[in-house]
Amino acid sequence: MAANRNSRYYSQSYEPVENPAQVHTADGPEGNFQDYQDYHGFKTVSDLDISEPLPPRTQKPRWTRRKLIIIGGAVAVCVIIGLAVGLGVGLSQDKDEPYTYTPVKGDLKVTNSGAFGQGATRDDPAKTDDGIGKGKDEYTYYSGPADQFPNATDWISFEDMWAGNLHFFKNSCHANHFGKDQTDSEIESIYNAIQNRARISLVDHRFILATILQETHGCAKVHQTQSYTGVVNPGLMQTHNGTTFNPHHANQSISDMVQDGVQGTRDGDGLVQNLNYYKNAYGAARGYNSGLIPLSGNLSEAAGATACYVSDIANRLTGWSNATTKCHED
Numbered sequence: 001m002a003a004n005r006n007s008r009y010y011s012q013s014y015e016p017v018e019n020p021a022q023v024h025t026a027d028g029p030e031g032n033f034q035d036y037q038d039y040h041g042f043k044t045v046s047d048l049d050i051s052e053p054l055p056p057r058t059q060k061p062r063w064t065r066r067k068l069i070i071i072g073g074a075v076a077v078c079v080i081i082g083l084a085v086g087l088g089v090g091l092s093q094d095k096d097e098p099y100t101y102t103p104v105k106g107d108l109k110v111t112n113s114g115a116f117g118q119g120a121t122r123d124d125p126a127k128t129d130d131g132i133g134k135g136k137d138e139y140t141y142y143s144g145p146a147d148q149f150p151n152a153t154d155w156i157s158f159e160d161m162w163a164g165n166l167h168f169f170k171n172s173c174h175a176n177h178f179g180k181d182q183t184d185s186e187i188e189s190i191y192n193a194i195q196n197r198a199r200i201s202l203v204d205h206r207f208i209l210a211t212i213l214q215e216t217h218g219c220a221k222v223h224q225t226q227s228y229t230g231v232v233n234p235g236l237m238q239t240h241n242g243t244t245f246n247p248h249h250a251n252q253s254i255s256d257m258v259q260d261g262v263q264g265t266r267d268g269d270g271l272v273q274n275l276n277y278y279k280n281a282y283g284a285a286r287g288y289n290s291g292l293i294p295l296s297g298n299l300s301e302a303a304g305a306t307a308c309y310v311s312d313i314a315n316r317l318t319g320w321s322n323a324t325t326k327c328h329e330d
Contacts, residue, residue: 099249101256105270108263110202112276118152119271119281125198125205131157134164135319141326142311143300146282149310155317158205162191164321165213172217179221186220189251190236193258201262203271207281208262210316211271211288212236214309215261220245220254231268237261240268285313300329 110120123130135156142149156164169190174181182190190212198205215238216222224234224244234244235257242260246253264270274284278293286293290305299310308327312320 097248099246099252101243101252103256103259103263104266105263105272106200106259108201108270108272110272110275112279114279115275115284116202118279119204119207119275119284120202121204122202125158125195128159128162128205129157131155131160131206133157134160137164137319137321138323139315139320139326140318141300142314143298145297146278146280146299149282149299149314150318152204152281152317155206156319158209160319161206161209161316164319165209165218165316168213169218173219173221176217176219176222178219178223182220183250186250186254187218189254190218190220190258193255196255197258197262201272203262203275204281206317207271207284207313208258210313211261211285212258213316214285214312220250220257235260237270239270240265242268281317282310282314285310300327302329 110116112120116122132154133156166187169182169187171181173179194205194208194212197203198208212218216236218236220236222236222238222245224232225238226232232241233239235242236254237257237260239257239260242265243253243256245257260270262270263272269287271284271288274287275281278284278287282299283293286299286303286309289309290303292303293299294301294303300307307329308325311327312325
């Protein structure tokens, strides 16, 4: 049944979107200069009437070199001022441009009882000391069906997962050439967005955090990717035709990116839909990354996307942060 679902393609397997410049080649007479002249009725020198001698040209006084320098300098200053004013107006317009976001599924939540305790929870997200503590920063390779992956009772606490990966939120943007690193305010917005969506959707905040780390290492400014089917995946959670980072409305766009990933977009599912369908975080992670669970049932089979995706998620949930990965199937 799962194999018949519409396939969705998310991040990590595809190259960044490119927009190559289009080269225009003129057709018809505009493509050749001689034809262009003939088409528009341009005359040659032989066509001009020069039977009458031209009047003598009066000689105007020449400007001195000093005057030319002064006038040229004044023109240059005017051009620079004009460019600066124009740029300033453009930037202010961009900054003042209203930011709009229309939530598609803002009240969507996990309803499948089988998912609770396996990626969904009714616990208050304010309780951040859930789980077994810090766990161990080590990597264990997992494969097979969901019952071969760590039970949710082995997951570390949200506060320990956040603390153990905070350096990614602080440094990953610049390190991965996505621009300046995030401000404290932007990082706080990510934290608050996770907690807000966890409370509304009933998705375990640890699963949301692990997905963000897996998709983008917590960098909201990450470049969007595109699948070979044309699906664009932007933002913190590389969602299906979702919201991108807006530097002039950073906090709001961060919140919307997390909402897209947790509750889905107009075009694709989020963690909620996948938990409702697969009933556990690991099946949901495979569904989120590749759109389906392969017929083999092996969650570490790529299924058109990233083979190590679910194993990585499991390790993040149990304490992995900096240790060397042992998954090399991508």
